[in-house]
Amino acid sequence: xxxxxxxxxxxxxxxxxxxxxxxxxxxxxxxxxxxxxxxxxxxxxxxxxxxxxxxxxxxxxxxxxxxxxxxxxxxxxxxxxxxxxxxxxxxxxxxxxxxxxxxxxxxxxxxxxxxxxxxxxxxxxxxxxxxxxxxxxxxxxxxxxxxxxxxxxxxxxxxxxxxxxxxxxxxxxxxxxxxxxxxxxxxxxxxxxxxxxxxxxxxxxxxxxxxxxxxxxxx
Amino acid sequence: xxxxxxxxxxxxxxxxxxxxxxxxxxxxxxxxxxxxxxxxxxxxxxxxxxxxxxxxxxxxxxxxxxxxxxxxxxxxxxxxxxxxxxxxxxxxxxxxxxxxxxxxxxxxxxxxxxxxxxxxxxxxxxxxxxxxxxxxxxxxxxxxxxxxxxxxxxxxxxxxxxxxxxxxxxxxxxxxxxxxxxxxxxxxxxxxxxxxxxxxxxxxxxxxxxxxxxxxxxxxxxxxxxxxxxxxxxxxxxxxxxxxxxxxxxxxxxxxxxxxxxxxxxxxxxxxxxxxxxxxxxxxxxxxxxxxxxxxxxxxxxxxxxxxxxxxxxxxxxxxxxxxxxxxxxxxxxxxxxxxxxxxxxxxxxxxxxxxxxxxxxxxxxxxxxxxxxxxxxxxxxxxxxxxxxxxxxxxxxxxxxxxxxxxxxxxxxxxxxxxxxxxxxxxxxxxxxxxxxxxxxxxxxxxxxxxxxxxxxxxxxxxxxxxxxxxxxxxxxxxxxxxxxxxxxxxxxxxxxxxxxxxxxxxxxxxxxxxxxxxxxxxxxxxxxxx
Numbered sequence: 001x002x003x004x005x006x007x008x009x010x011x012x013x014x015x016x017x018x019x020x021x022x023x024x025x026x027x028x029x030x031x032x033x034x035x036x037x038x039x040x041x042x043x044x045x046x047x048x049x050x051x052x053x054x055x056x057x058x059x060x061x062x063x064x065x066x067x068x069x070x071x072x073x074x075x076x077x078x079x080x081x082x083x084x085x086x087x088x089x090x091x092x093x094x095x096x097x098x099x100x101x102x103x104x105x106x107x108x109x110x111x112x113x114x115x116x117x118x119x120x121x122x123x124x125x126x127x128x129x130x131x132x133x134x135x136x137x138x139x140x141x142x143x144x145x146x147x148x149x150x151x152x153x154x155x156x157x158x159x160x161x162x163x164x165x166x167x168x169x170x171x172x173x174x175x176x177x178x179x180x181x182x183x184x185x186x187x188x189x190x191x192x193x194x195x196x197x198x199x200x201x202x203x204x205x206x207x208x209x210x211x212x213x214x215x216x217x218x219x
Numbered sequence: 220x221x222x223x224x225x226x227x228x229x230x231x232x233x234x235x236x237x238x239x240x241x242x243x244x245x246x247x248x249x250x251x252x253x254x255x256x257x258x259x260x261x262x263x264x265x266x267x268x269x270x271x272x273x274x275x276x277x278x279x280x281x282x283x284x285x286x287x288x289x290x291x292x293x294x295x296x297x298x299x300x301x302x303x304x305x306x307x308x309x310x311x312x313x314x315x316x317x318x319x320x321x322x323x324x325x326x327x328x329x330x331x332x333x334x335x336x337x338x339x340x341x342x343x344x345x346x347x348x349x350x351x352x353x354x355x356x357x358x359x360x361x362x363x364x365x366x367x368x369x370x371x372x373x374x375x376x377x378x379x380x381x382x383x384x385x386x387x388x389x390x391x392x393x394x395x396x397x398x399x400x401x402x403x404x405x406x407x408x409x410x411x412x413x414x415x416x417x418x419x420x421x422x423x424x425x426x427x428x429x430x431x432x433x434x435x436x437x438x439x440x441x442x443x444x445x446x447x448x449x450x451x452x453x454x455x456x457x458x459x460x461x462x463x464x465x466x467x468x469x470x471x472x473x474x475x476x477x478x479x480x481x482x483x484x485x486x487x488x489x490x491x492x493x494x495x496x497x498x499x500x501x502x503x504x505x506x507x508x509x510x511x512x513x514x515x516x517x518x519x520x521x522x523x524x525x526x527x528x529x530x531x532x533x534x535x536x537x538x539x540x541x542x543x544x545x546x547x548x549x550x551x552x553x554x555x556x557x558x559x560x561x562x563x564x565x566x567x568x569x570x571x572x573x574x575x576x577x578x579x580x581x582x583x584x585x586x587x588x589x590x591x592x593x594x595x596x597x598x599x600x601x602x603x604x605x606x607x608x609x610x611x612x613x614x615x616x617x618x619x620x621x622x623x624x625x626x627x628x629x630x631x632x633x634x635x636x637x638x639x640x641x642x643x644x645x646x647x648x649x650x651x652x653x654x655x656x657x658x659x660x661x662x663x664x665x666x667x668x669x670x671x672x673x674x675x676x677x678x679x680x681x682x683x684x685x686x687x688x689x690x691x692x693x694x695x696x697x698x699x700x701x702x703x704x705x706x707x708x709x710x711x712x713x714x715x716x717x718x719x720x721x722x723x724x725x726x727x728x729x730x731x732x733x734x735x736x737x738x739x740x741x742x743x744x745x746x747x748x749x750x751x
Contacts, residue, residue, distance in 0.1 A: 032683075033704060034685040035709075041679045041684070042678065042680065045683075049489075054236070095733075153698065155703070159705050163712070166708070170715050173719045173723060174719055174722075180727070
């Protein structure tokens, strides 16, 4: 068994604080929505606002990190082996077949992950955050009539924000479950905690090295 | 080393954020303290009227007192004679109606219906003397009643059924020598008793407010700021500030909380933002009629029952009349939660002669909607009842209710609706077909007084709730977070959530079953203790 350093320190910090914030925002958000009653509407709304600012700041840092480190390239979509990946999750893994794609430092994600996470970053999160910002600034401020977004009906804003929230919850369920489909059921979670992941065989490391060498020789 | 520093910084930031969120800072509200300072100093009169020679005499009539007043205050009567308190009407533009003069003189309500034909008794609350019919001379300055508003001796009182003249027992000299700024008692002598008894009409104006606690009214409480009516309802040149839309129509001359408290009185910006659509009163007057009950329902159709040929009355468990032969049956209520409507400061009124086009008939209509930038949610008392109308001409009838004696067609003496309707409508010059019935009516009274201490203000969840008992459960036309949601979206979202949960559970189950079949327990079932 070999270990490979996949998730950098900031990446792990970003991942887990984003996860905590999204779960907290979901709990407080659905309370504001009227789905259940935990903190009481007033506290829920207050917590939701504070947490939403924290998430916005975090995401700004994350965007910067993605571009500064070039990690954004990890999310470039590809159809290569996409079908194989889907077939693996639907049939192959029951038969004990190996993962169709290998995880490396330079290619952490399989084609399905790339697509889903790209959708998450480019569609789901912007949808929820932008509608959330419109929601937050929906009212006129005061007698000075600083009208912020009053002309957009709140009903529509709330619709998109709620849709985003529901889709995020679906993402959460599937995402958490999919972490158990690694080399062992907990190896993916361990990797996201420590940064190091057990890789299935020595070849992976070798391939990764090869790729690095290739890249170096290219540049 | 570097790692532990980072951890310490991280933990510190987390702790700071958490403290900020969870700690409720009690701020020192400087704005409010300044206001308290300002209103703690009560004005002291700069003159002593007992020392004035002009007032050292026995006044024969109240008009003589007025003349003495005008003797020094030479132009004040002109201000009064321009006011609605005197004219009982105000010229206003109303949407769909144009420019009309409307007021107590010609409008109706669903309490004692209207002053016309009943001036002799209704004029008890006119600031003049001798308004006994519709031929009153509004140009006669001698008839201005200065004392009813300016008596500071608690001696003055208007007589019953005396057309606005003082009670015969009043010592006019005492009153004339003890005049000053109006006190609560002066305003209250009429405004507490509208509709024929304490707190009947408004629900938020009650004799209890002469000496009450902060729980009832933070502004007027004896153990609070002890403010008088005119502290807010200022009256530069006898031009009173403040409107009530039982008789008013235009969005002018209104009095708002903002004038003292500013439009951003809260420390929480979210609460301040509510001010764009929600009036201060909506949250800060959670209930009204706190000390004494107010009338919520009045059915004139029950009036006229007699026992042994005599009128009678009956009282409810609170000691208020729930039946009077002369007026019908009533429902009273105490500690009432207001109803809420959109209001932009303009109102329409049912004017005698208007055709009835909705049932219940809207005695007054408060205009406003969410889409109107000037509108806010305000609390209202809605007074419901029924009253007499003409079945053929399809309009409300102004009946003659009052007369001094029997045989003058007055309902309160003769208990004959037909005669009362005929006499009333003849006087105001509208047709009466001889066929009458009773029609349901509604009247809207904005609730502005009895502001509660801040810890009793309406809480967020009382409106932001899916509960059908929520305060704004019935206020339509806008999306209220916590109350409203898109039903198909919620259905779809919850379905999708549980479908995905079911999906992954099914997937996991298949994995487990497959791995059991392959007898690979040690490898595939979650094994936390696994060593490398």
